[in-house]
Amino acid sequence: MGMAASQARYLGLTARKTNTEYEGQQVNQERTALANQSAGLFNQMLALDVPTPPNATDYTKTEYVFTDYTTSESYTVNSILPNKDSDTYTVHYTKKQPEILANKANYKADGTGTNRFIFTEDDKNKGVYTIQFAGNSPKTISGPVQAPALTEDFKETDPENENINDDAYYFKFSDTATGTEYYILAASGEETTEEMVNRINAAGSLDIYSAESTTRDVMDFSNDAILTSAGDGTGRWSKITFTNADGTLVTCSLTQQTTQDEDAYNAAMETYQAKKDIYEKQVADINAKTTIIQQQDKTLELHLDQLDTEQQAIQTELDAVKKVIDKNIEETFKTFA
Secondary structure, three states: OOHHHHHHHHHHHHHHHHHHHHHHHHHHHHHHHHHHHHHHHHHHHHOOOOOOOOOHHHOEEEEEEEEEOOOOEEEEEEEEEEOOOOOOEEEEEEEEEEEEEEEEEEEEOOOOOOOEEEEEOOOOOOOOEEEEOOOOOOEEOEEEEEOHHHHHHHHHHOOOOOOOOOOOEEEEEEEOOOOEEEEEEOOOOOOOHHHHHHHHHHHOEEEEEEEEEEEEEEEEEEEEEEEEEOOOOOOOEEEEEEEOOOOOEEEEEOEEEEEEOHHHHHHHHHHHHHHHHHHHHHHHHHHHHHHHHHHHHHHHHHHHHHHHHHHHHHHHHHHHHHHHHHHHHHHHHHHHO
């Protein structure tokens, strides 16, 4: 390679090296900008308001309760409003009203013990009738008995059965685990117990009526209740006088109690859930942006490695060309020496 060619090559390599260094500087600036964006996202995450779930103990309410001694019904006072131009009050309350949940189910006998109807267990217990159905253990049956108080309830579950009336007889058994009572319609009472048993067993299928005692909440109010102050400086009431559902004027002792305010707690929980969803969305967005920045930084890092490799190759070639130039200079000066 001649002197001129070597110098031209050297200048070209120098220019390439300068461009590579400049491009590397640009890459580093872009990585610095990405680092600043990542730090900004991290600070943004730190500034997020992390929602805190509500504490049930923070949501309580004080309410009055009383029991009507004439009916044994329990009342919970919801609100007390003074009546205008009167010493009486309008009191809204919720009372526990007992009721019977009646139901009807039909079972078919299979003779395997899963559904076995009325039968005598053995000769020793002859006359002791039991029933087994739906895989349950045998249960002892009492009766036949009448159940006029349940006639209307059973009639609602089986309106087409004309044999359900105040004169009807039932075999009865109980589920001690649930407290539910079960009734098997026997007959009008003209048959003997044995005849009833034989007829039911021969039918191959059995209607069983259930009666479960429960209570339900009933909203009601008294618009002329009289409240008596406790007189202890607390401002609380100690007694209420009102006319109950039976038309009886009764005076009952009021008791203050603190209970959990389910409505307020549920509202706070809904608010917390909404804030939690927003917070999780913000965190997910920040994480997604951070992931993109990391991918971009990784790409720039790879490009910087490529530039570094290219610069090393250029430097190696520059050193080789410089040696050629130095050799040409040395040979030229030796010629004219």
